[in-house]
Amino acid sequence: MSIASTIQRSQVDLQDFVDWSGVECLNQNSGHSLINALKQGYRDDDGLHLESDADEQLLIYIPFTQVVKLHSILFVGPEEEGPRTVKLFANKEHMGFSNVNDYLPSDSAILSEENLKGKPIVLKYVKFQNVRSLTIFVEDNQGSAETSKVQKIILYGTTVETTNVKDLKKIEEH
Numbered sequence: 001m002s003i004a005s006t007i008q009r010s011q012v013d014l015q016d017f018v019d020w021s022g023v024e025c026l027n028q029n030s031g032h033s034l035i036n037a038l039k040q041g042y043r044d045d046d047g048l049h050l051e052s053d054a055d056e057q058l059l060i061y062i063p064f065t066q067v068v069k070l071h072s073i074l075f076v077g078p079e080e081e082g083p084r085t086v087k088l089f090a091n092k093e094h095m096g097f098s099n100v101n102d103y104l105p106s107d108s109a110i111l112s113e114e115n116l117k118g119k120p121i122v123l124k125y126v127k128f129q130n131v132r133s134l135t136i137f138v139e140d141n142q143g144s145a146e147t148s149k150v151q152k153i154i155l156y157g158t159t160v161e162t163t164n165v166k167d168l169k170k171i172e173e174h
Contacts (some may be wrong), residue, residue, distance in 0.1 A: 011071045014064070014155040017038055022063040022133075026097065029053045029147070034060060043152045044141070049077075050150040058083075058138040058148055059097060067160040070128035072120040073136075075111060076152035080143035082116040083150060085109075089127050089135040100137050120156060130160065 013074040015038070025034035032051035036042045052058050070090070075083055076154070087105035089095065106127040115121060134155065 010158060012158060013040075014019045014068055014070070015155050017064045017066055017068055017159060018155075019063040019065045022061070023046070024061040026059040027049070027053050027055070027057055032149075037150045037153045043154070046151070047113060048084070048151075050153075051081075052138070052148045056081075056141045056145065056148045057097065058136075058150070059095060059100060060136040060138070061093070061095070061133065062136070062152075062155070063133040064131065068131050068157050069136065069160060070123055070131050070157040072122045072154060072156045074118060074120040074152065074154040074156070075115060075150060076118055077111075077142075077148075077150045079113065079116070080141070081145040081147060081149040082111065082142050082161070083138040083140075083148055084111055084142045086111060086121075087137040087139060087140035088123065089137070090131045091133055092135050093133060095135050095137075105137070109125040110160070111142075113142075116137075118152075120154075 023034060028034055030170060032049055034050050036048035037050035042048050051127040075086070077083055087108040090106040092103060107124045109121045138148055
């Protein structure tokens with residue numbers, strides 16, 4: 001068994017560690033908000049999505065309830081309006097459209113058609129070791145559509161203080 005497959009298997013969907021009270025999205029259409037793409041249950045409904053409002057850009061802020069290591073991120077979106085250029089910032093708070101280009105991203109990606117159909121983007125793991133919050137800047141979309149649409153965002157990684165799931169199940173049984 002290779003180390004890579006071991007690391008891959010230990011990654012979990014970090015949505016249980018999102019601090020939902022602090023989640024923000026700038027330039028979202030109020031009828032098609034971030035929760036539709038990020039929160040379990042909503043993101044699995046094909047009728048729901050996140051959509052930008054005034055133009056194609058989105059600035060998403062996701063704080064976590066504990067420190068995490070971010071391994072990869074998955075975006076699902078339509079062929080034309082799906083995100084194309086995505087910049088990720090670890091632990092940068094209070095970013096706005098006016099200052100997002102003042103900072104060097106921790107990582108960035110140009111999403112392919114395969115990515116938008118569910119192929120995760122593996123991040124520069126060394127840059128995402130002690131993540132308290134993640135800011136995602138969707139700079140543009142695949143086509144020249146006026147708005148961007150994201151059907152699903154899933155963050156994969158681990159918590160810094162790992163918990164053995166078997167121990168949790170034992171506690172629940174008592």
